Amino acid sequence: MTCPFCGYRAPRPELHAHLTDVHPDVVETLTGPGQRRYYQLACAWCDDSWRQEIKPRLRDPGFLEEYSREIRVVAFDQFLYHLEAAHQDHHPPVPTHHL
Ligand SMILES: [Zn+2]
Numbered sequence: 679m680t681c682p683f684c685g686y687r688a689p690r691p692e693l694h695a696h697l698t699d700v701h702p703d704v705v706e707t708l709t710g711p712g713q714r715r716y717y718q719l720a721c722a723w724c725d726d727s728w729r730q731e732i733k734p735r736l737r738d739p740g741f742l743e744e745y746s747r748e749i750r751v752v753a754f755d756q757f758l759y760h761l762e763a764a765h766q767d768h769h770p771p772v773p774t775h776h777l
């Protein structure tokens with residue numbers, strides 16, 4: 679599989695670790711009304727994006743620091759299903775340079 683964010687190629691489990699370790703900023707955490715918290719992740723290759731509420735029991739103060747890695751693990755796992763389903767044979771797009 680190919681990393682949509684940098685073109686790194688690896689089998690699924692390795693790519694999952696790669697995404698979690700190298701691309702933490704791809705998963706944004708947002709705070710909505712009523713202290714609801716969400717994570718949000720967008721595909722680099724298409725317009726799909728995911729926003730999911732973080733479980734209420736995990737909304738303790740300090741949660742985001744302590745569990746941000748866990749959130750990324752879950753978010754990227756979901757994202758890898760999307761890559762498999764939508765971009766199975768996708769090769770990294772040639773970067774477009776704006777002259
Ligand atoms: Zn990458």
Ligand SMILES: [Zn+2]
Nearest residue numbers: 721723724726
């Ligand atoms: Zn996509």
